[in-house]
Amino acid sequence: MLSLESAPVIRATLPVVSEALDEITARFYGTMFAERPELLDGLFNRGNQASGEQRKALAGSIAAFAQALLADPETRPDALLSRIAHKHAALGVTEDQYSIVHKYLFRAIGEVLGDAVTAEVASAWDEVYWLMAGALVAQEARLYQEAEVDPRHPWRQWTVVERREETPDVASFLLRPADDGPPPAARAGQYVSVRALMPDGTHQTRQYSLSNALGDRLRRITVKRVASVAGAPEGEVSHQLHRTVRAGGELTLSAPFGDVVLDDTDTPLVLVSAGIGCTPMVAMLEHLAATGSARPVRVVHADRAPADHALRADTRRLVAQLPEARAEFWYEQDAAEEAGARTGLMDLDGLDLPADADVYLCGALPFMRAVRAQLLQAGVPARRIRYEVFGPDLWLAHAEGCDARPPGSRKQAPRTSRSVGPGPFTASCSSRTRSG
Incomplete structure (x- = not known):
């Protein structure tokens, strides 16, 4: 007060x-x-x-x-x-x-x-x-x-059970607690911090969404190697993980956190993502499949090309397991290589999305701004649109009283990077962009 x-x-x-x-x-x-x-x-x-x-x-x-x-x-x-x-x-x-x-x-x-x-x-x-x-x-x-975390000792060692190359720039790491104890509770959509030792002897921490179902003892993170673009440096943590982490090694992780999580309701669900923003969406799909959900689900994803679409096969498999699920993919290149995919940038016109759906967005800020504008124009209430930002949140649009009109142009490329992790005292309305 x-x-x-x-x-x-x-x-x-x-x-x-x-x-x-x-x-x-x-x-x-x-x-x-x-x-x-x-x-x-x-x-x-x-x-x-x-x-x-x-x-x-x-x-x-x-x-x-x-x-x-x-x-x-x-x-x-x-x-x-x-x-x-x-x-x-x-x-x-x-x-x-x-x-x-x-x-x-x-x-x-x-x-x-x-x-x-x-x-x-x-x-x-x-x-x-x-x-x-x-x-x-x-x-x-x-x-x-x-x-059940002591903030003075928030870290735990995890063993890398498997490393899987998803695309040329994306790898998944399947993990189990190194102490063989039970993994901490988590909800679909949450992330963990990874604390990495860098070549100069210092530690850097980034957040990565859990990208699998949370019912067993294994957890998965999926890491995009962030390239240097337009003068910005390459992602130092993502490159370090890609260079050094192999099966049998260890990673230092936090407990799962994050408030953009899947609610267990029967409300229609729309999952909208671009690039590596697919990771929390796949975790949500896995949870729905594991619980036998009959919830209506629309999965909408945009990427550069099918070969760059991480977890594409997992997404197709999970959608097929859900009786009321459908998927729509957009690719800027080579769309003909994926059955039913559309060419170009994402356009929600004509998808007939339910106005009472819970919508989750994850991707680069320009992409999410454009998609949110389309959703609002289609009649989806702002209160039903939730978003996850990878990096410091420079978008205050969803806060009450700060609705800065996002650019609705679809000319902004639907790409994103998923090496994440802002420092403390930073994000005003959300969570984690290219920080690598």
Whole structure:
């Protein structure tokens, strides 16, 4: 609850603070890592730091949280923070780290805004920060308790039972607990963090969706090797896993987290994905098949070519097992190689999707923006559309009060990468893009 004294101060200063947030967060991260370099060892994503995506997501989360408080000062916008809390739990973020962030963030605010930060302004924004931090700490404590995870020791060793090459750039790793204990509970659509030792001796952590059914002792992750594109560096963790992980080796994993999960209802279901965004969708299909679901399901996927479509055979097999399931595939190239596939970019016109369906999206942000626009135009309510972002979430469109109109053009290529993992204190409305 934002106090009556702070609300008008936040309302008056939010435009100025928002305009300076990119500079503030850039200075914040630069100073914090210079003085606390150990935080780059496993907790923060170096790829997202280099690209600037992490600071943009942090700025967006602060602005969105402040806007939500102003819209309803009597409540805490916990739903807005759910994705962040799940991400933090998957990284082992602890309560004391919020004090570290506070120290460097408010130092950066003072340095950037100077004399504009009066005692009254500092007090009001301090209140916003601790309201946000307190809500996250409470949610994360609940998540740790439910997962039976000690945040000081969130990691567990898993043995690689099998490595399977799905496409030239995608590999699946079938895993079992190295201690032969039971695997942690999980829900279809969740992800795990993988903590990898890099050649320079530091650790980097990325999140990968569980891509198989969750009823037995084995878990599967499916990893796309992220290439260097348009000057962006290649994905260092995805390349490291592809280079070094073989059957018989081990991986260090977190417990499963993530709030974009399959609900067990009879509502019609539409699963829309592009590229490696298919991974949580395949897990959902496996769950439906394993439970004998008769739920109506439409699987809609776009990719560059059939040869690049990871888990394509699994998708076909699972759809065939479900009595009320159908699949539609779009390929930019070589569509004739896949029976019934369509050529070009995804177009939902004419698919006759049920307006009462629960819709799950996963893919690159331009793809999801375009698809969401098509779904809304087709009459699917926004509340029924859920999405998973691989990387820092720079799309705030689904939050109440922040519906930035996405570009509806279908000229944006439906491609995505699935090496994932933002650092903590970053994602404002969602979860994990090209971070590798």
